[in-house]
Amino acid sequence: MNAEELQEIVERELARQETRRHRVAVCTAAGCLSLGSDRVKAALVRGVEEAQLADEVEVFGTGCLGLCEAGALVQVDSRQADGHVCRCLYEKVTEARAVELVRQHLAGGAPLPSGQLPLDDPFFARQHRVVLQGSGVRDPERLESCLAAGAYQSLQKALTELTPTDVIAEITASGLRGRGGGGYPTGLKWSTVHKASGPKKVVICNADEGDPGAFMDRSVLEGDPHRVLEGMAIAGYAVGAEQGFVYVRGEYPLAIDRLKVALKQAERLQLLGNRIFETGFNFRIDLRIGAGAFVCGEETALIASVEGRRGTPRPRPPYPAVSGLWGLPTLINNVETFANVAEVIRGGGAAFAAVGTERSKGTKVFALAGKIARTGLVEVPMGTTLREIVFDIGGGIPDGKAFKAAQTGGPSGGCIPAQHLDLPVDYESLVQVGSFMGSGGLIVMDETSCMVDVAAFFMEFCRDESCGKCVPCRAGTVQMHSLLQKLTHFEGSEADVAQLEELAELLKATSLCGLGQGAPNPVLSTLRYFRDEYLAHVREKRCPAGVCKGSAPAASAGAPAAEVSP
């Protein structure tokens, strides 16, 4: 494939799309699929055929349309006589509604009067989509559709117009930081691997997202796998690697399927493989499926797992950039980081850096879950305040309840109380208030959540997911969880709270990897802002939120996981 051939495919696909009066995008991400969007899509296709509209209407599956709780979502782009495109977004579409939609809207030309989501709603209007820009436009299972929407054009530009050093310079100028949570400058990481010596180098995409309540990476992989593969290929070119791996968790079967399809399609058109765009650059990508261990998201454990060994972390240095997979210099980035790369190359680093705050550039995808009116996936510029995310975009707390805290960063993060609602969300400010960006899970809690119970839930998660290699994490999380359980059963004393804090300090300071180091964060942050709740459990033997019943079995009651969607 060369530039002309690519252009030809793009033009052919665009011309084909022009002939369609309606383009109907059905959300086929896991959230809507669980609500039957595959049946809705089938009903639409069937309806269109029966109405003999196949030449005028295109029905296709697409990535996450955002508002998961209103699924199944169907977006209809209708071309008006003047060439203007009019968009309707239908919520809670069932098969019956799909039939109606075909009859009235697609055949009749008049949008359905009800069941539409207002597109000027802040949930949609306040978002700034970079990583998710393919959702609603690209069909993840059809490469032509992705190519027409711009896929692989950044790769072509990088390979034909830029040197590897230029690419790294653009990434550095963009200020892009690791979206897996740590926020390490991506440009710096790339240049370190670029400069590392070795006959071979490797690029790994970390798709082992496992935080409770987080589904950003899954949505990107399901909705736009080519964006991630393109980012990896650009990275491979920049650092001098010819081999890439996507390490994706086995719990994401749909993402795995779509990745497999995407890889096959890209290889067939030689967008991956040998002599990409007829340059001297070769790049292959293979999939590695994780067997379900949270710790395998930690880069050294992930590398061990790819090598076929037990997924446990090892002390760093040496960092993977110097000695990673099979001892080769290895670049590891998160799904969302790679998904930003094409945009950086397309518009240039400076344009990318125009969005965001001084030290956190670009956008961040958050998975809104918990006690919030609109659960789903949102992408906002860095520095958007928590209040905007929760109240304007997320629609606030349902049932007139009061906001209590937002939990960010998963089990390594913390709870942010109401007094910090006006905090601009970026890497530094979250750390300042005792939390963490993490991969972007954002669980909202209202007055009916007990913070001791929440801490116990996250500690139980870390206890179960500890790999068992280092003592503080393996034995410490057990002790901390049992202390928290004592508290939720109203059997704790103030000495137990003191011991909890002492253990929290130990785990933070001495654990081998981020799992153990981060495990105490939910405890520390709830102790910092909600100490009175802990004390009420100890002194008055009561739970202010009414969650802990004293005799209830282990911290399962009211655990936020049950509220996480989808």
Added chain:
Amino acid sequence: MTVKTLTLDGKPVSAREDETILDLCREHKVPLPTLCHLEGLGAVGACRLCLVEVKGSPRLHPACTLRAEEGMEITTGSDRLKRYRRQIVELLFAERNHVCAICVVNGRCELQDVAYAVGLDHVRYQYRHPPTELDASHPRFMLDQGRCVLCTRCVRVCDELEGAHTWDVAGRGAASRVITDLNQPWGKSESCTSCGKCVQVCPTGALFEKIQPAGGTVKRRDFLTYLKTAREKKQWIR
């Protein structure tokens, strides 16, 4: 080979570039407790007892995997480090069933030595007393999971020195257990050569010889460096 100079607890010392901070501590008689480390085995930095402070780094680093670098300033015994070490040993004692009085290695146990070294006289954490198994299926050796501290010395010696890789770790977190083959009884293991290296390097009474009475087991760990030098440098020196 370049030589680095650095300070160890304020004293200037020199180091070859392949030396770790732990090597330097041993050389300069700086007391630093370890459990998972054993001269002759690959370092894993898992027990976290040899953590040291490096000036300018917010994190603590295990001395056994930390390479000496020019100008490093290392502190091995700050109050904070001492407190952490004691806590870690306490956690280990609370984790399984370490009752010294009825142990075959009582008086010759590295966990016991480490406990003395960190000044442990009582454990503040709740004893977990998990139900653990005893594997007596091997004709000569026994495995008592209740005494295991998961240092993985047995795993590494079997893999790195004996080359059999009979041992491994199964499960995760507190449920981690050392296993033989695919979690088959040790006596049924087809890969085990019955060389006994694992028994010799085990720091506690988790692995022991059947014939030894309580308190009678003596473990020889110095053979490891001999074997390693013999194998790698072809020098049979003790």
